[in-house]
Amino acid sequence: MVEIKGLKKRYGERTVLDLDELSFSDGETVALAGANGSGKTTLLRILAGLIEKSEGTAKAPGSVLYLPQQSYAFRGDLVRNITITGAGKQTAVELLEKLGLSHLSGKKAKSLSGGELQRLSLCRVLAKKSELLLLDEPTSACDANGAALVIRAIRDYRDSCGCTVVMSTHSPMLAVNAADRLVVLENGKVEANGTPEDILSNPGIQWAKTFTAGWKI
Ligand SMILES: Nc1ncnc2c1ncn2[C@@H]1O[C@H](COP(=O)(O)OP(=O)(O)OP(=O)(O)O)[C@@H](O)[C@H]1O
Numbered sequence: 001m002v003e004i005k006g007l008k009k010r011y012g013e014r015t016v017l018d019l020d021e022l023s024f025s026d027g028e029t030v031a032l033a034g035a036n037g038s039g040k041t042t043l044l045r046i047l048a049g050l051i052e053k054s055e056g057t058a059k060a061p062g063s064v065l066y067l068p069q070q071s072y073a074f075r076g077d078l079v080r081n082i083t084i085t086g087a088g089k090q091t092a093v094e095l096l097e098k099l100g101l102s103h104l105s106g107k108k109a110k111s112l113s114g115g116e117l118q119r120l121s122l123c124r125v126l127a128k129k130s131e132l133l134l135l136d137e138p139t140s141a142c143d144a145n146g147a148a149l150v151i152r153a154i155r156d157y158r159d160s161c162g163c164t165v166v167m168s169t170h171s172p173m174l175a176v177n178a179a180d181r182l183v184v185l186e187n188g189k190v191e192a193n194g195t196p197e198d199i200l201s202n203p204g205i206q207w208a209k210t211f212t213a214g215w216k217i
């Protein structure tokens with residue numbers, strides 16, 4: 001369970017996050033959407049304990065795992081990049097299989113493509129159990145097939161441990177297929193909070209409009 005009340009984050013004079021009340025239940029998967037700079041990463045980093053809040057409360061469980069927005073690789077092959085967290089080799093092999101990376105398992109992780117590296121970073125996180133899984137744009141570098149693998153892996157993880165999942169995304173596909181609830185942020189505040197289907201079909205919500213208006217630049 002995550003409980004947020006009067007949560008604010010300021011940088012200098014600027015308030016980048018300003019949330020009155022928001023809670024996420026055990027076993028719930030929540031997608032956070034909103035424009036660049038709307039506060040998604042800031043919220044995830046506060047919940048992960050990586051940055052300090054300026055005001056208010058953000059109660060989160062003790063065991064938290066966090067996938068950063070920027071993927072990274074350690075030296076060595078893909079298996080080492082997972083076992084480095086303390087996970088067993090068998091767990092690493094199974095996760096690589098699940099995320100479609102088995103054929104690359106002996107390769108140097110630093111040689112992976114962007115989408116492959118993102119899936120490897122997710123394997124590293126999913127190798128451990130937690131009560132709260134925080135994922136910052138887990139499919140941003142993935143093609144449709146890669147995104148489907150990520151969605152299944154997140155779902156299986158949630159089902160196996162009953163944890164809460166909070167993930168930021170710009171992808172309606174991820175929100176609709178993986179989340180029970182979608183929270184849209186705008187300038188650090190909640191613009192909408194409901195089922196992904198309801199929000200995406202609501203033309204009054206700015207974030208939803210960008211996907212339905214057939215934008216041409
Ligand atoms: N250390 C910092 N100092 C000053 N401003 C910051 C700092 N970190 C973040 N910000 C600002 O806070 C705002 C929210 O940033 P945040 O990274 O949470 O956005 P986001 O919703 O994750 O965006 P994106 O979709 O681009 O990842 C941005 O305008 C950003 O410039």
Ligand SMILES: [Mg+2]
Binds near residue numbers: 040041042069136168
């Ligand atoms: Mg971000």
